[in-house]
Amino acid sequence: MKLNNVPESLPPAxxxxxxxxxxxxxxDAGIELARDGGPDAVVLREATRRAGVVPNAAYRHFGSRQxxxxxxxxxxLAAAAGAMEKELxxxxxxxxxxxxxxxxxxxxxxxxxxxxxxxxxxxRTAFVVSAEGDGQLGPAKAGASGLDPFQLxxxxxxxxxxxxxxDAARRPNAEYLAWSSVHGLALxxxxxxxxxxxxxxxxxxxQRLIDMVERGL
Amino acid sequence: MKLNNVPESLPPAxxxxxxxxxxxxxxDAGIELARDGGPDAVVLREATRRAGVVPNAAYRHFGSRQxxxxxxxxxxLAAAAGAMEKELxxxxxxxxxxxxxxxxxxxxxxxxxxxxxxxxxxxRTAFVVSAEGDGQLGPAKAGASGLDPFQLxxxxxxxxxxxxxxDAARRPNAEYLAWSSVHGLALxxxxxxxxxxxxxxxxxxxQRLIDMVERGL
DNA sequence: TGTACATCAGTGAACGCGCGTTCACTGATGTAC
DNA sequence: TGTACATCAGTGAACGCGCGTTCACTGATGTAC
Numbered sequence: 001m002k003l004n005n006v007p008e009s010l011p012p013a014x015x016x017x018x019x020x021x022x023x024x025x026x027x028d029a030g031i032e033l034a035r036d037g038g039p040d041a042v043v044l045r046e047a048t049r050r051a052g053v054v055p056n057a058a059y060r061h062f063g064s065r066q067x068x069x070x071x072x073x074x075x076x077l078a079a080a081a082g083a084m085e086k087e088l089x090x091x092x093x094x095x096x097x098x099x100x101x102x103x104x105x106x107x108x109x110x111x112x113x114x115x116x117x118x119x120x121x122x123x124r125t126a127f128v129v130s131a132e133g134d135g136q137l138g139p140a141k142a143g144a145s146g147l148d149p150f151q152l153x154x155x156x157x158x159x160x161x162x163x164x165x166x167d168a169a170r171r172p173n174a175e176y177l178a179w180s181s182v183h184g185l186a187l188x189x190x191x192x193x194x195x196x197x198x199x200x201x202x203x204x205x206x207q208r209l210i211d212m213v214e215r216g217l
Numbered sequence: 218m219k220l221n222n223v224p225e226s227l228p229p230a231x232x233x234x235x236x237x238x239x240x241x242x243x244x245d246a247g248i249e250l251a252r253d254g255g256p257d258a259v260v261l262r263e264a265t266r267r268a269g270v271v272p273n274a275a276y277r278h279f280g281s282r283q284x285x286x287x288x289x290x291x292x293x294l295a296a297a298a299g300a301m302e303k304e305l306x307x308x309x310x311x312x313x314x315x316x317x318x319x320x321x322x323x324x325x326x327x328x329x330x331x332x333x334x335x336x337x338x339x340x341r342t343a344f345v346v347s348a349e350g351d352g353q354l355g356p357a358k359a360g361a362s363g364l365d366p367f368q369l370x371x372x373x374x375x376x377x378x379x380x381x382x383x384d385a386a387r388r389p390n391a392e393y394l395a396w397s398s399v400h401g402l403a404l405x406x407x408x409x410x411x412x413x414x415x416x417x418x419x420x421x422x423x424q425r426l427i428d429m430v431e432r433g434l
Numbered sequence: 435t436g437t438a439c440a441t442c443a444g445t446g447a448a449c450g451c452g453c454g455t456t457c458a459c460t461g462a463t464g465t466a467c
Numbered sequence: 468t469g470t471a472c473a474t475c476a477g478t479g480a481a482c483g484c485g486c487g488t489t490c491a492c493t494g495a496t497g498t499a500c
Contacts, residue, residue, distance in 0.1 A: 182397075186401075205394070260453075262453065273457090
């Protein structure tokens, strides 16, 4: 398999001196790293390696490792938002407003859980801000609708109020209650004691959790 | 301030060749590190430094860094269990069984949230198993009652069934639903978007969450 | 259309860091006689 | 009660690792004349 003189499994050596779009390549590599190992796996040197470039070349495009990590996180948030929008898009519109509003909230919760299971690394990169992140997290990036995952949830809960399903007095901070439940379950699943549960059971448990939130909110 | 010739802020140099109880000292240092920085901060070299001992001395007592981390984690779990037991102990017993059972579940949830806020580093060490932990986590260590936090929750939910508050059909896996909610909120608080919320509001939100779970279970 | 030049993306080499872990050692302790 | 000795807790020195980051550079590109 040694058709050329570069070690296999390395990206093909560039023929050009300039890369073309190194920023994009580094970001893609970073996303791949996050996908496989979560935020801690997003490492400058490995990203440059995958892009077929010398380590310090990254500094033309990202001021620091943190800057790259933030960019990856934005991509992860956008991916999560996209997953939610996709789940919302398939909902039938021809139903009573109350049912529709409820279905939207359920869809968002379901999408959150599905995303966590399908892409645990990206999920952790998007939503498990490590302690050193502090207050530095900028405005989260959006899906196609221009809304980030948290805003999507907020809007869905607003619609619950509009449809008369949720008492307006209970509205304030309700998104945090819903988010907590679904976020906690996601974590128990992706690296907690629920790791070993079969996917079908996990889905059923997720739906029970969402039932619980719907009833309890 | 240089009364002796050792750098300040270092533990006083031992006069004896043997340490006395190095294992304990390393464990204590590890717990302190976890308290300040979570599981990732539990670092062999720093623990030995704090114990006033050369780095490799640790290997007389712990086979690896992981072994120390597990010991610290057990201590953190025991601390969490202890906090729950304390919260349970102050509950008045002279109330209807249904109310009592409910109060016990609430007490456990409240203690969980309080523990997360009071000791975020230990909380993360106990309950946020990093992905590389895999299946290696042994049986969790216990509080005074001999039960770990999860078992305490399980028993409390059993009592909910016994008291007729929770339908037996809903019992299976119910602890995971409750745990998810409270676990998620704890994480949103200790290193999520709720970091900045005033403690009083956080407590209120926690109680609303527990209300939600109680109603929705 | 052709040439001089400024720009700046990627190179090459090196830095200091702290980590986990291994090796052969030394010297205080407690036990057997 | 005193001495020889085995045990094994802690020492000293070193290893290799991968990381983020800085420096002075080089050479392809695109623009101005």
